Amino acid sequence: MPVEHVDVLIVGAGLSGIDAAYRLQTRCPDRTYAILEARDAIGGTWDLFRYPGVRSDSDMFTLGFPFRPWRGDTSIADGGDILQYLRDTAAEFGIDRRIRFGHEVVEASWDSSSARWTVRSVADGVSVETNCSFLYLCSGYYDYESGHRPDIPGLGDFAGTVVHPQFWPEELDCDGRKVVVIGSGATAITLVPALAEKAEHVTMLQRSPSYIMSLPAHDPFARSVGRALPDTVAQRLVRVKNIIANLGFYQLCRHAPFVATRFLRWVATRNLHEPSLVDPHFTPTYRPWDQRLCLVPDADLFRTLNSGRATVVTDRIDTVTEKSIRLASGAELEADVIVTATGLKLLPAGGITVTVDGERVDPADTYIYRGTMLGGVPNLALCLGYTNASWTLRADLASLFVCRLLNHMGRNGFRIATPDRHRDPRPKPLLGLTSGYVTRAAAILPKQGSRGPWRMRQNYLLDLPEMRFGRLDDHMTYS
Structure with missing residues (x-):
């Protein structure tokens, strides 16, 4: 069976992969490309996560593509609307016709003599090889196969239902049941208001x-300028406003943490x-943006707590019993359903085995170049977004850089x-957060340097x- 060759092979048909495909076919129209997607659908993270209330924690005017602005009514959109937006974008620009679904990439081997990657994927149990001149990994850094599951004493003795949000069963019914959501991050604060609509009671x-x-x-600003200005101008203004506002608040958190802390306490x-x-449940011991800031639209978590349909408890688990969770303080939480919103696992390069001229590449031994390529690895790019802003902002910059690089190579x-x-001598962690999912993966991720193109700002x-x-x-x- 002949091995197919394309100029650029994209791995992943989520937000990053769709953006990369659009930039390639518009900026490098002479290059052929294809997309390999392990799942059977477009959307990546937004197709994977199906838990109640799933939504973006970034505004859609910056999470949306700059070449196809978000035109929905809401600034903070739910997962279903985002997924439809991605599908519509891929269809509008013919990107969906370039996707090979059900192809899980397992290995990529570079051969310098032919200046090509041989990429091996598995489709329906059959090994498939594809050759490419440039490999672009757009599968993000989450492990799609498993989430973080800490050792919770006694969890195996629980007689009710235990579920991780990453693998939410479609048939799970929480109506009239007591639910305990373990966690305090973005997933937990999204789940609590959604589950509280039908559950007897929800405890975070x-x-x-x-x-x-x-x-x-x-966004009231978006509504105002949308009525006063043409669509294109209004959308650009809203996008610029949100970029500056988000970055400005981040800088405030980093350079004046006392002021930011007081403001966030005031919000609560x-x-x-x-x-x-506020003090026991909404005042962390770390500084704002040492870990990712959680976002709630229209204060929905606070409104749910005010209604009495949900409560928040800050304590440690002693053990899980057949019908409850016993806490270190001696208190006991009755539960019919336990949701372990305990975090995600990171997986560099989607877990693909990468070799260069027969030598295996360990991402942890490499430094990130312009936040996009790996030192010492030819013709390969990673698409990584921001941790403090919308993923798409940096993903789109990465794709524009890859197109510039390809065109420069072609001209010369x-x-x-x-x-x-x-x-x-002073390496830094790639992502620069103290969040559990980041620190747990620090030893397997590429590093960043202290200056120049080796910094990931x-x-x-x-x-x-x-x-x-x-x-x-x-x-x-270059060679």
């Missing part, structure tokens, strides 16, 4: 609090009927582009000119 059990910010589900106090809940007759092998305004117009020969070898 957290070991430690998270900072929570409330924003309007409908203003929205809770019982301000006494280069077949291979390899970021230099980098070493730094969480700043769109600084990245924009560098990724769009920066030098392409800086710490890069």
Whole structure:
């Protein structure tokens, strides 16, 4: 069976993969490409996560594609609307016709003599090989096969239902049942209001609090400029406003944490009927944005707590019994359903085995180049988004950079582009957060350096000119 060859092979048909495909077919129209997707549907994370209330924790005016602006009514959209938006985008630009579904990529091997990658995927139990000149991994860094499952004493003795949000069973019915959601991150604060609509009672059990910010589900600025200005102008204004506002608040959190902490405490106090809940349940010990800030639209979590349909408990688990969770304080929480919203697992390069001329590449031994490529690895790019802003902002910059690189290679007759092998006496973690899912994966992720193209900055305004117009020969070898 002949092996297919394409110029660029994209792995993943989620948000990043669709963006990459659009940029390739518009910026590099002479390049052939295909997309391999392990699942049977477009959407990536937004097709995988099906738990109640699943939504974006970024505004849709920046999470949406710049080439196809979000035109929905809500700024904070639910998962179903986002998934439909991705499907419609792929269909509108013919990207869906380039996707090979059910192809799980397991191995990618680079051969310098032919300047090609041989990518092996498995489809319906059959091994399939595809050759490409450039490999673009757009599958993010979440492990789609498993979430983080900490060892909870006695959980196996529980007689009710235990579910992880990443694998929410469609048939699960929480109507009239007592539900305990273990966790305090974005998933937990999304689940609690959604489950409380039908459950008898929902308890959010957290070991430690998270900072929570409330924003309007409908952006009043977007509505105002939308009535006064043409669509294209209004959408750009809203996008710029949100980029600046989000980045400005992030900088406030990093450089004036005391001020940011007081503001976030004020947000919680203003929205809770019982301000006494703020200190034990909504005041973390870390500084704002040491871990990802959680976002709730229209203060829905606070409104649910005010209604009495849900409560929040900050304590540690002693053990799980047949019908309850016994806490370190001695208190006991009755439960029919336990939801372990205990976090995600990160998996660099989607778990693909990567070799260069027969030598296996360990991502942990590499440094990230412009947040997009790996030092010492030729013709391969990773699509990584921001941790402090919408994923799409940086994903789109990464794809624009890849297109610039490919066009530069084409104009100069280069077949291979390899970021230099980098070493730094002061390496830094890739993502720069202290969140559990980040620290657990620090030992397996690439590192970032302390300067130059080896830094992965969480700043769109600084990245924009560098990724769009920066030098392409800086710490890069061509042949």
